[in-house]
Amino acid sequence: LIIGYCDVQLTWKVLDIFTPISICSLIVSIFVTAGLIILILSVSLSGQGLGGSKGTVYSIDKWPIGNLGEDVILSCKFKTSTNSRESTSQVSITWTKEGLSEVVYKYDKGAVQLTKQNPQFKNRTLLFSDAIGGGNASLLLRDVKVGDNGVYYCSVSTPSCSGTASVNLRVAAFSAPKFKRVNTTLTAEAERWFPKPNVTWLDVNDNVLNESETSFFNNSAGITRFISSLQPIKLYGSYTCIIQNPLVKAVSQATVKGPVNTFQRKYNFILRKYLDENCMLDNSHPV
Numbered sequence: 707l708i709i710g711y712c713d714v715q716l717t718w719k720v721l722d723i724f725t726p727i728s729i730c731s732l733i734v735s736i737f738v739t740a741g742l743i744i745l746i747l748s749v750s751l752s753g754q755g756l757g758g759s760k761g762t763v764y765s766i767d768k769w770p771i772g773n774l775g776e777d778v779i780l781s782c783k784f785k786t787s788t789n790s791r792e793s794t795s796q797v798s799i800t801w802t803k804e805g806l807s808e809v810v811y812k813y814d815k816g817a818v819q820l821t822k823q824n825p826q827f828k829n830r831t832l833l834f835s836d837a838i839g840g841g842n843a844s845l846l847l848r849d850v851k852v853g854d855n856g857v858y859y860c861s862v863s864t865p866s867c868s869g870t871a872s873v874n875l876r877v878a879a880f881s882a883p884k885f886k887r888v889n890t891t892l893t894a895e896a897e898r899w900f901p902k903p904n905v906t907w908l909d910v911n912d913n914v915l916n917e918s919e920t921s922f923f924n925n926s927a928g929i930t931r932f933i934s935s936l937q938p939i940k941l942y943g944s945y946t947c948i949i950q951n952p953l954v955k956a957v958s959q960a961t962v963k964g965p966v967n968t969f970q971r972k973y974n975f976i977l978r979k980y981l982d983e984n985c986m987l988d989n990s991h992p993v
């Protein structure tokens with residue numbers, strides 16, 4: 707999960723694996739030592755250890771989902787071996803995107819360098835400048851667009867730390883449904899979904915209700931609006947509407963309370979962070 711190179715971090719990984727079965731601490735320490743030697747050897751043989759750098763560059767959210775038109779943070783952090791603050795005049799941060807030759811954002815020795823910035827990102831990107839010295843190289847990307855989808859690389863170089871972390875941004879659109887009831891028909895309407903979702907209704911016991919009908923409408927930007935109606939409903943009851951596409955699942959509940967057309971609703975979004983669990987580990991990028 708960690709791209710870059712840092713023998714300290716790799717050692718912790720080995721300890722994590724062996725601690726739960728530490729019946730014999732002597733054997734464990736032999737394994738750890740052997741593992742450490744192998745890791746140090748492989749790191750230096752891979753060529754990445756040249757320069758003798760310490761520290762690590764990583765992302766705490768490698769699979770963010772951006773909501774079209776809103777802002778998203780591409781997470782990137784760096785940690786020096788001493789955990790001390792870096793002087794920002796010695797920090798260089800370059801964000802690039804796979805397939806683009808120009809940079810997304812570049813910060814070098816205390817100054818923003820945007821002469822070679824790709825026009826797609828003009829005026830839409832920012833670093834958290836106050837937090838750079840503390841190891842925060844995260845990028846704020848404003849007004850997310852469909853074309854922002856893709857793999858980003860955050861390369862950090864300081865006197866005591868250097869490496870690259872990747873972040874895989876997926877772009878979706880999602881908005882909460884509004885419920886309406888007229889007599890025994892309950893409808894859910896949502897304005898912005900992308901990719902096109904499917905809609906399922908459940909009763910209070912989580913049984914799927916098949917007396918529903920959903921109409922989808924496209925707007926000009928390829929975003930889907932839909933209205934889904936469920937009929938007949940009971941005068942007192944709770945209904946769950948599930949809207950999902952491969953990236954986002956929204957679970958919303960409407961509670962019908964008597965013949966007066968009032969109800970309560972609550973909802974939450976579940977962002978599907980991993981398109982495919984196997985992709986999580988295979989995310990490296992040659993520096």
Ligand SMILES: *[C@@H]1O[C@H](CO)[C@@H](O)[C@H](O)[C@H]1NC(C)=O
Nearest residue numbers: 779780781782834837842844
């Ligand atoms: C640092 O990075 C995280 C994302 O990784 C972000 O949420 C946060 O606001 C940033 N800024 C500070 C001051 O920590």
Ligand SMILES: *[C@@H]1O[C@H](CO)[C@@H](O)[C@H](O)[C@H]1NC(C)=O
Nearest residue numbers: 825827828829830831848849
């Ligand atoms: C940059 O963004 C600001 C605020 O979002 C806006 O007022 C300004 O016109 C933009 N400038 C360019 C060159 O797009």
Ligand SMILES: *[C@@H]1O[C@H](CO)[C@@H](O)[C@H](O)[C@H]1NC(C)=O
Nearest residue numbers: 887888889890891937965967
């Ligand atoms: C709702 O029910 C009332 C009374 O039964 C009826 O008059 C009205 O037309 C119904 N409304 C709709 C939209 O079906």
Ligand SMILES: *[C@@H]1O[C@H](CO)[C@@H](O)[C@H](O)[C@H]1NC(C)=O
Nearest residue numbers: 913914915916917918937938
């Ligand atoms: C759902 O549809 C199936 C056939 O498509 C039907 O047999 C079944 O009775 C329906 N369930 C309800 C609760 O209406």
Ligand SMILES: *[C@@H]1O[C@H](CO)[C@@H](O)[C@H](O)[C@H]1NC(C)=O
Nearest residue numbers: 902921922923924925928930
């Ligand atoms: C909406 O657009 C998509 C792709 O642009 C298309 O496949 C789909 O048939 C359209 N749906 C409607 C209801 O127009």
Ligand SMILES: *[C@@H]1O[C@H](CO)[C@@H](O)[C@H](O)[C@H]1NC(C)=O
Nearest residue numbers: 903904905906950951952953
């Ligand atoms: C609805 O969409 C989800 C996510 O894309 C998918 O896993 C599920 O199979 C779909 N259900 C139906 C009935 O199409």
